[in-house]
Amino acid sequence: xxxxxxxxxxxxxxxxxxxxxxxxxxxxxxxxxxxxxxxxxxxxxxxxxxxxxxxxxxxxxxxxxxxxxxxxxxxxxxxxxxxxxxxxxxxxxxxxxxxxxxxxxxxxxxxxxxxxxxxxxxxxxxxxxxxxxxxxxxxxxxxxxxxxxxxxxxxxxxxxxxxxxxxxxxxxxxxxxxxxxxxxxxxxxxxxxxxxxxxxxxxxxxxxxxxxxxxxxxxxxxxxxxxxxxxxxxxxxxxxxxxxxxxxxxxxxxxxxxxxxxxxxxxxxxxxxxxxxxxxxxxxxxxxxxxxxxxxxxxxxxxxxxxxxxxxxxxxxxxxxxxxxxxxxxxxxxxxxxxxxxxxxxxxx
Amino acid sequence: xxxxxxxxxxxxxxxxxxxxxxxxxxxxxxxxxxxxxxxxxxxxxxxxxxxxxxxxxxxxxxxxxxxxxxxxxxxxxxxxxxxxxxxxxxxxxxxxxxxxxxxxxxxxxxxxxxxxxxxxxxxxxxxxxxxxxxxxxxxxxxxxxxxxxxxxxxxxxxxxxxxxxxxxxxxxxxxxxxxxxxxxxxxxxxxxxxxxxxxxxxxxxxxxxxxxxxxxxxxxxxxxxxxxxxxxxxxxxxxxxxxxxxxxxxxxxxxxxxxxxxxxxxxxxxxxxxxxxxxxxxxxxxxxxxxxxxxxxxxxxxxxxxxxxxxxxxx
Numbered sequence: 303x304x305x306x307x308x309x310x311x312x313x314x315x316x317x318x319x320x321x322x323x324x325x326x327x328x329x330x331x332x333x334x335x336x337x338x339x340x341x342x343x344x345x346x347x348x349x350x351x352x353x354x355x356x357x358x359x360x361x362x363x364x365x366x367x368x369x370x371x372x373x374x375x376x377x378x379x380x381x382x383x384x385x386x387x388x389x390x391x392x393x394x395x396x397x398x399x400x401x402x403x404x405x406x407x408x409x410x411x412x413x414x415x416x417x418x419x420x421x422x423x424x425x426x427x428x429x430x431x432x433x434x435x436x437x438x439x440x441x442x443x444x445x446x447x448x449x450x451x452x453x454x455x456x457x458x459x460x461x462x463x464x465x466x467x468x469x470x471x472x473x474x475x476x477x478x479x480x481x482x483x484x485x486x487x488x489x490x491x492x493x494x495x496x497x498x499x500x501x502x503x504x505x506x507x508x509x510x511x512x513x514x515x516x517x518x519x520x521x522x523x524x525x526x527x528x529x530x531x532x533x534x535x536x537x538x539x540x541x542x543x544x545x546x547x548x549x550x551x552x553x554x555x556x557x558x559x560x561x562x563x564x565x566x567x568x569x570x571x572x573x574x575x576x577x578x579x580x581x582x583x584x585x586x587x588x589x590x591x592x593x594x595x596x597x598x599x600x601x602x603x604x605x606x607x608x609x610x611x612x613x614x615x616x617x618x619x620x621x622x623x624x625x626x627x628x629x630x631x632x633x634x635x636x637x638x639x640x641x642x643x644x645x646x647x648x649x650x651x
Numbered sequence: 652x653x654x655x656x657x658x659x660x661x662x663x664x665x666x667x668x669x670x671x672x673x674x675x676x677x678x679x680x681x682x683x684x685x686x687x688x689x690x691x692x693x694x695x696x697x698x699x700x701x702x703x704x705x706x707x708x709x710x711x712x713x714x715x716x717x718x719x720x721x722x723x724x725x726x727x728x729x730x731x732x733x734x735x736x737x738x739x740x741x742x743x744x745x746x747x748x749x750x751x752x753x754x755x756x757x758x759x760x761x762x763x764x765x766x767x768x769x770x771x772x773x774x775x776x777x778x779x780x781x782x783x784x785x786x787x788x789x790x791x792x793x794x795x796x797x798x799x800x801x802x803x804x805x806x807x808x809x810x811x812x813x814x815x816x817x818x819x820x821x822x823x824x825x826x827x828x829x830x831x832x833x834x835x836x837x838x839x840x841x842x843x844x845x846x847x848x849x850x851x852x853x854x855x856x857x858x859x860x861x862x863x864x865x866x867x868x869x870x871x872x873x874x875x876x877x878x879x880x881x882x883x884x885x886x887x888x889x890x891x892x893x894x895x896x897x898x899x900x901x902x903x904x905x906x907x908x909x910x911x912x913x914x915x916x917x918x919x920x921x922x923x924x925x926x927x928x929x930x931x932x933x934x935x936x937x938x939x940x941x942x943x944x945x946x947x948x949x950x951x952x953x954x955x956x957x958x959x960x961x962x963x964x965x966x
Contacts, residue, residue: 431787434810435714441810505793509715546709560793588790591713609706 308375310336315380322347323519344634360399365407375417383423385579390450397454405465417473424478424592426455429584436593439533449580473531480537483611484515485618490582500548504557508589509541514606524602535592539607551616715800735911742918751816753855754824756865758832760874761893765867783824817858834891837875841953849942859928861921866952869914872963913966
């Protein structure tokens, strides 16, 4: 199948960590004509030419945008995988209803969409004692999904599959990312590693696999560029025992009792001491590894393995500890952005 | 990342990263489409160019095994192996010094004593690691599960076995009887249980490696089960709960102290299957046939060894 290169791209979740970074990276490719970013909140990173459109969480005007801007590629980054960020209901709206509407719009008659890239998570594999050491892309999870995040991601992947089946002319690419770590991202794991002592479970030292935040963006762009359909795990090489992750960060671990942990952690979460949702408590028990070879076989090269990604994180933490958080603060001002993009006074090349 | 104000069109290409490994023939997956155009540029990060020193602090491999822990365990276990069980091997040369092979043995003793003996023996004699597949029940136990993992044990998932055997050419030890072996009573000793559903045969066929049967004599008497108490097992969630002779003899210590039964192990001839490796599925009847044949071989070898055994303690 001869593929038209992506020229007019729609990015969902522009205001999120990933959406903003992907849009920034896309802006640097002069061949990409249009970048439209959707979100419920304003962008948090500075963007040069991306058009921001505020939408409600379930994208009711999406079909119109796709048609009006002749979008040929959708990069769907707006999936919540950190359950501490919002309520269960809000997450369901964004993940499940949002994705459903996104695909409904993309498959509407006369749709110009030819490529879809979805950023999912290896959380869909779950975490259970019956698990293999490495999950391949087609390995089924061992136990039924029970947590809201996992169930919503499962529903999302179901929509992705259905869409790919119903629209064989569209390249659908689903990337599943392992636990992301790096200089900037904040996840329940980085918060746990940032505590004075790192929580672990007594008698358990599972292995963790990480992917560096740059490799996440790079892999999204890689699949965009290569236009390869399919499901791919994205995770750095190697796995580290949790105790070693803590040691690399220069921290001691404190063992929580392995029985009734969720019950014990709940009051600690209430006062903001430890915030480990169920999925992560389970990870601290059994860990999770995925087979990352399929994407590598296509030519993707990771810059960081799991250990290097953790190191990058801890180096950034040390730097911040000394010089403070000096990331440029940016506030989206609608009028200013409109001026730079559309005013005749601005000379554009 | 990426301040972009000064990244105009004249930006030098050197700061751009290739997203594609140029060694990999991407053309092939592109169906001949030209891939020469620069890939989507992405701001380079501040990663040092020189090869960074290793960040790793432990030597835990991707399977959870740690050679350091393993060698420490070997040092501690060696006296037990030599002076307590006085292990004797027969036909150890049938185990290859390189390449994958699936070791299959009979399983016994309430807290199985055969797995450490086999793993220790092969690691010290052949200087190559053995990965032991266990019931994933192990993984759920605090401390024990982690220790088991560091010492070369891993959950008995077919994907794990396949990757170790076919792709890494390792030795993998499996007890096809599963927990039915150690759960059996003293009066049922050396009577092999059902060999599961023959999954181990299928894995060996798919991985294209031989199965090497091992008959173990001595484990049954090292910790004999007198009665099973299923009620307790249900209560504490274990596969079985035995009352062992060791418990009667040593009290609570009996959970970890074995009788000094003489161990003899006989390695049988490797079984090769002339089937195409890598198939999704193999003939059920063929798999069950091979599984039964291997079970019979081990059973016959055990009877033969028992016929020649004068004493449980001195062999």
